[in-house]
Amino acid sequence: MIKKHFNLQITLLVIASMIWCLQAVVILIFRNRLRTALPAQFYFNGTVVYWFHYQEKIVIPGILFLGILHIGGLLLSWFLPNFLKILPLIKISINQLTLIKKLIFCWIESLSWLICWYFFEYNQYLAVIMLVINLVYLLILISTISYFSFSKIKLTRK
Numbered sequence: 001m002i003k004k005h006f007n008l009q010i011t012l013l014v015i016a017s018m019i020w021c022l023q024a025v026v027i028l029i030f031r032n033r034l035r036t037a038l039p040a041q042f043y044f045n046g047t048v049v050y051w052f053h054y055q056e057k058i059v060i061p062g063i064l065f066l067g068i069l070h071i072g073g074l075l076l077s078w079f080l081p082n083f084l085k086i087l088p089l090i091k092i093s094i095n096q097l098t099l100i101k102k103l104i105f106c107w108i109e110s111l112s113w114l115i116c117w118y119f120f121e122y123n124q125y126l127a128v129i130m131l132v133i134n135l136v137y138l139l140i141l142i143s144t145i146s147y148f149s150f151s152k153i154k155l156t157r158k
Contacts, residue, residue, distance in 0.1 A: 002034045004098075006100075008098055008101065009078060010111070012074060012077060012078075012101070012102075012105050013074060015059045015105075015109070016070040016073065016074055016109065017070075017072075017107075019070065019109055019112065019113075020066055020070045020112075023063075023066050023112065023113070024063045024066070026116065027062050027063055027066075027116070027119065028059065029060050029061060031057055032057075033120050034058055034059060034119055034120060035057070035058060035119060035120065035121075035122075036053060036054050036055065036056065036057060036058060036061065037051040037052065037053050037058070038051065038052040038053075038054065038058045038061050038065060038119070039051055039115065039118045039119075039122070040065075042054050042115075042130070042146060043078060044124065044131070045127060045131045045134075046114075046127030046128065046129065046130030046131045046134070047127050048054065048118070048122065048136040058119060061122055062119045065115075066112055066115065066116060068111050069107075069108070069111075069115065069155075070109075070143065072108070073104070073107075073108025073109065073112070074105070074106060076104055077102075077104040077105040077108065078101065080100075080104060081097045081100045081101050081104070082096075082097070084100070084145065085097065093148075094130055096144075096148045099144065100141070100144060100145065101143065103140060103141050104141070106137070107133070107134075107137035109138065109140070110133055111130070111133060111134075111139070114126065114129060114130050114133065122135070
C-alpha cells in the first residue's frame, strides 16, 4: 500500500512538472502579449486583490509564480488528506484518501491554467470562470468527504 501511495505522489509530481513546462512554453511563445503586472492575491470569486507591477514583461516572474503554485498544489494534495484523516468526525480509508488527493490536485492544476491566462488578460469573464471552478471543485470535495464520512456512521432508531 505504501508503494502505491508513493507511486501516486510520483505520478502527481510528473504531471505537475509537465503542466508547468507546458505553461512555461506558452508564456515564452506568447511573451509579446504578456502584461507587466503579475496577479499575486485572489479572492475566491476570482477577482485579483493585489498585483505585482514590473517595468518589463512578466516572463520570468510568471514562470516562477506558476512553479510555486504547482509546488503548493502538490504539497496541499499530499498533506491535506492526511490532516483530514486525523479529524475525529471524518472517517476516510486509504483508497478514499487517494481520491481526495486527486481532486485537490485537479483543482489546483485547473486554477493554474486560469492564472496563466490572467497573465495575458484580465476581465470579468475570467473571474466568473475562476468562481465556477472554485465552486464546482469545492462542492465535489465537500460532498465526497461528507459521503465517505457519513457512510461509515450507522444511524439507529430507538
